[in-house]
Amino acid sequence: MVTAEIIAIGSELLAPDRTDTNSLWLTERLNSIGIEVRLKTIVGDDDARLEEAIKDAVKRSKVVITTGGLGPTEDDITRKVTARALGRRLLLDDQLLEQIRQRFQAFGRSMPERNSRQAMVIEGAEVLPNPNGSAPGLYIEHADTAVALLPGPPREMQPMFADHVQSRLAARAGNLRVLRRVLRVAGFGESALDEKIAPIYTQFENPQTTILFNKTEIEIHLTAKGKNEQDAERLLDDLSARLEERLGHAIFSFRGETMEQVVGLKLTVGGFTVGVAESCTGGLIAQRLTDVPGSSRYFIEGVVAYSNDAKINTLGVDPELLRRHGAVSAEVAESMATGIRKRAKTDFGLSVTGIAGPDGGSEEKPVGLVYIALADESHIEHKRLMIPGDRQLIRWRASQAVLDLLRRRLI
Amino acid sequence: MVTAEIIAIGSELLAPDRTDTNSLWLTERLNSIGIEVRLKTIVGDDDARLEEAIKDAVKRSKVVITTGGLGPTEDDITRKVTARALGRRLLLDDQLLEQIRQRFQAFGRSMPERNSRQAMVIEGAEVLPNPNGSAPGLYIEHADTAVALLPGPPREMQPMFADHVQSRLAARAGNLRVLRRVLRVAGFGESALDEKIAPIYTQFENPQTTILFNKTEIEIHLTAKGKNEQDAERLLDDLSARLEERLGHAIFSFRGETMEQVVGLKLTVGGFTVGVAESCTGGLIAQRLTDVPGSSRYFIEGVVAYSNDAKINTLGVDPELLRRHGAVSAEVAESMATGIRKRAKTDFGLSVTGIAGPDGGSEEKPVGLVYIALADESHIEHKRLMIPGDRQLIRWRASQAVLDLLRRRLI
Numbered sequence: 127m128v129t130a131e132i133i134a135i136g137s138e139l140l141a142p143d144r145t146d147t148n149s150l151w152l153t154e155r156l157n158s159i160g161i162e163v164r165l166k167t168i169v170g171d172d173d174a175r176l177e178e179a180i181k182d183a184v185k186r187s188k189v190v191i192t193t194g195g196l197g198p199t200e201d202d203i204t205r206k207v208t209a210r211a212l213g214r215r216l217l218l219d220d221q222l223l224e225q226i227r228q229r230f231q232a233f234g235r236s237m238p239e240r241n242s243r244q245a246m247v248i249e250g251a252e253v254l255p256n257p258n259g260s261a262p263g264l265y266i267e268h269a270d271t272a273v274a275l276l277p278g279p280p281r282e283m284q285p286m287f288a289d290h291v292q293s294r295l296a297a298r299a300g301n302l303r304v305l306r307r308v309l310r311v312a313g314f315g316e317s318a319l320d321e322k323i324a325p326i327y328t329q330f331e332n333p334q335t336t337i338l339f340n341k342t343e344i345e346i347h348l349t350a351k352g353k354n355e356q357d358a359e360r361l362l363d364d365l366s367a368r369l370e371e372r373l374g375h376a377i378f379s380f381r382g383e384t385m386e387q388v389v390g391l392k393l394t395v396g397g398f399t400v401g402v403a404e405s406c407t408g409g410l411i412a413q414r415l416t417d418v419p420g421s422s423r424y425f426i427e428g429v430v431a432y433s434n435d436a437k438i439n440t441l442g443v444d445p446e447l448l449r450r451h452g453a454v455s456a457e458v459a460e461s462m463a464t465g466i467r468k469r470a471k472t473d474f475g476l477s478v479t480g481i482a483g484p485d486g487g488s489e490e491k492p493v494g495l496v497y498i499a500l501a502d503e504s505h506i507e508h509k510r511l512m513i514p515g516d517r518q519l520i521r522w523r524a525s526q527a528v529l530d531l532l533r534r535r536l537i
Numbered sequence: 538m539v540t541a542e543i544i545a546i547g548s549e550l551l552a553p554d555r556t557d558t559n560s561l562w563l564t565e566r567l568n569s570i571g572i573e574v575r576l577k578t579i580v581g582d583d584d585a586r587l588e589e590a591i592k593d594a595v596k597r598s599k600v601v602i603t604t605g606g607l608g609p610t611e612d613d614i615t616r617k618v619t620a621r622a623l624g625r626r627l628l629l630d631d632q633l634l635e636q637i638r639q640r641f642q643a644f645g646r647s648m649p650e651r652n653s654r655q656a657m658v659i660e661g662a663e664v665l666p667n668p669n670g671s672a673p674g675l676y677i678e679h680a681d682t683a684v685a686l687l688p689g690p691p692r693e694m695q696p697m698f699a700d701h702v703q704s705r706l707a708a709r710a711g712n713l714r715v716l717r718r719v720l721r722v723a724g725f726g727e728s729a730l731d732e733k734i735a736p737i738y739t740q741f742e743n744p745q746t747t748i749l750f751n752k753t754e755i756e757i758h759l760t761a762k763g764k765n766e767q768d769a770e771r772l773l774d775d776l777s778a779r780l781e782e783r784l785g786h787a788i789f790s791f792r793g794e795t796m797e798q799v800v801g802l803k804l805t806v807g808g809f810t811v812g813v814a815e816s817c818t819g820g821l822i823a824q825r826l827t828d829v830p831g832s833s834r835y836f837i838e839g840v841v842a843y844s845n846d847a848k849i850n851t852l853g854v855d856p857e858l859l860r861r862h863g864a865v866s867a868e869v870a871e872s873m874a875t876g877i878r879k880r881a882k883t884d885f886g887l888s889v890t891g892i893a894g895p896d897g898g899s900e901e902k903p904v905g906l907v908y909i910a911l912a913d914e915s916h917i918e919h920k921r922l923m924i925p926g927d928r929q930l931i932r933w934r935a936s937q938a939v940l941d942l943l944r945r946r947l948i
Contacts, residue, residue, distance in 0.1 A: 517828075
């Protein structure tokens with residue numbers, strides 16, 4: 127496989143509050159054309175270190191991509207240092223200078239003197255136009271290594287790579303293609319899932335399988351290498367069919383769709399409507415459902431009944447029920463689900479009541495205890511959950527569980 | 538300043554869905570003891586590249602920290618390759634082997650043979666204990682460079698660094714201290730804010746100021762270098778006082794608190810309660826308010842009135858108002874705010890109605906048009922906003938604006 131290195135340039139990228147996200151996007155693109163990223167470097171505006179990084183990279187790798195440091199200021203050292211690292215001269219490109227000048231004129235401004243720096247071109251390089259900013263990119267074939275210097279802002283870098291770099295690199299990479307697929311799973315912990323599917327995926331060297339705990343969800347990431355796209359797709363299809371056979375409806379998404387998108391689609395297709403009554407999730411379920419464009423077709427109303435009064439007055443929960451069983455109980459969860467269904471006049475009513483912590487738990491009803499319920503015309507059901515984790519995780523997992531309850535009912 | 542490099546090791550870190558977050562945490566810690574991170578490398582399980590990275594790093598930097606690659610498998614190459622890069626032997630430490638064996642016994646298991654690899658120690662290195670996993674760390678003083686090999690999982694790496702590495706490095710770093718402060722600002726765009734405060738912060742070389750658009754919020758990041766902590770704190774105090782003078786109440790947070798935490802604290806201190814009526818934000822405001830532990834003291838009830846029926850039936854909005862002005866109007870926003878206040882019997886009622894897109898806009902009422910309102914016993918007000926951005930950003934900024942309305946009312 128052709129190997130690549132990515133060098134992100136800029137002192138701001140070395141602060142504790144910044145991550146280099148460009149390299150993730152570039153890795154996805156490079157992988158898709160059969161190029162493997164073997165090293166990433168993040169370096170400040172530091173001549174000596176950058177020069178060494180570029181020298182090492184062109185020695186080791188067939189593709190070297192830098193992002194950042196192409197601006198007009200003193201700190202923007204990528205052009206100058208790359209020229210030095212490659213042993214090439216830096217020349218003023220009059221035509222490019224004129225283009226940059228015109229770009230400023232188009233916005234009714236005259237070009238600041240310092241921007242003429244951006245018209246300096248490494249000897250032998252092609253200039254990559256940047257319709258989204260003032261920094262042009264550069265592409266150099268140095269010995270048998272392709273070197274691309276791209277701007278730092280993603281909205282400038284991404285189209286430049288897609289329009290001017292990707293096809294050049296694809297031609298060098300041959301036919302190998304790497305495709306990824308993300309399966310999302312509900313109702314499993316990380317290790318329980320691994321135990322269940324390891325006997326299957328360990329039989330496959332290609333695709334490779336990784337189980338990822340991505341913020342709040344368990345995801346199965348499959349990466350296939352194929353002779354071409356169809357071949358890689360076929361490999362992904364085979365393994366995901368095997369995993370589906372094993373996990374059944376627990377896989378709710380095969381192409382990275384979110385739970386709320388999956389539920390929204392099923393509601394739309396069936397022409398159904400839904401209302402939500404929440405206590406401990408505090409609006410998260412409504413927020414997730416309405417995060418999907420077009421959700422007004424099926425989402426009618428949500429009530430965040432944090433206080434008992436709200437549960438009684440707005441959802442019609444019997445005060446006697448609250449007194450006898452407490453707000454966190456199966457009885458109250460079911461009453462909330464039927465209550466919101468009646469109020470919103472929807473096909474489905476969903477509810478959640480629980481203790482998200484960190485306070486409010488007791489021995490009998492500890493932090494993490496959550497009841498969820500679903501009501502429709504002919505049917506009412508509830509589930510008792512004990513969710514580990516902190517407040518945010520408990521809230522999120524409770525919302526996921528109740529959306530999953532609806533998804534399974536809609537199957 | 539003493540300079541450091543961080544090397545993250547592991548092929549999984551080169552996938553397009555993974556970022557190296559360890560280095561952010563380490564950077565914060567290193568900065569706080571006056572050590573500057575000048576380069577970060579992310580390298581796969583690749584002997585040659587890792588060896589080169591370590592060799593380069595110890596030549597250039599006084600502190601080199603690696604994370605990952607200390608596990609028991611063939612792929613875990615950090616010990617072996619670091620030894621080679623430093624020209625030192627790798628020796629089996631019998632005492633360490635016994636400790637690892639006992640760790641397994643404590644969990645009622647016998648040590649797999651491959652774990653004996655974790656008892657290999659680089660000549661001259663100190664072993665750093667790992668109470669949270671099986672991989673011990675190593676600390677080596679090589680010429681005048683400190684090299685620390687730490688495990689990859691954050692819950693193992695962080696305590697190991699804090700307990701065994703930080704004080705050693707602090708002693709080498711001298712007294713210089715770097716402190717950061719994050720000011721959060723409401724009601725400004727990035728460039729409008731910069732225009733307003735650039736005349737102030739450009740006068741200061743120390744602290745350094747960065748304006749950051751962090752997902753959804755505008756933040757001012759201040760970084761001060763001082764002879765000691767007090768000195769750095771004083772520098773931060775001076776500049777933030779100057780910025781506050783200029784921006785006034787637009788700064789809502791001086792220590793990184795979120796808007797919902799700030800509002801929650803003010804409600805708690807004043808003994809006030811709040812109810813929320815949402816349309817386009819779909820539960821986001823309720824969700825943010827209840828994200829704060831203890832919010833049940835002030836958050837009583839929220840209604841997500843997506844349909845007109847819900848606005849009429851649950852919030853008591855006059856159907857005639859809806860017919861005459863439309864759901865997205867100042868009149869309906871105010872009626873929703875008074876409606877939820879009445880229903881929930883709260884001191885404050887907040888409301889949002891708008892068009893989050895991508896569909897549903899018209900020439901008269903385009904995507905991004907949002908009305909927010911606040912009602913209390915003696916007062917009712919609304920604001921008309923035109924919010925640029927996609928659905929998620931419109932929803933988030935609308936929620937921020939209405940929480941800010943309440944914050945300013947509470948001042």
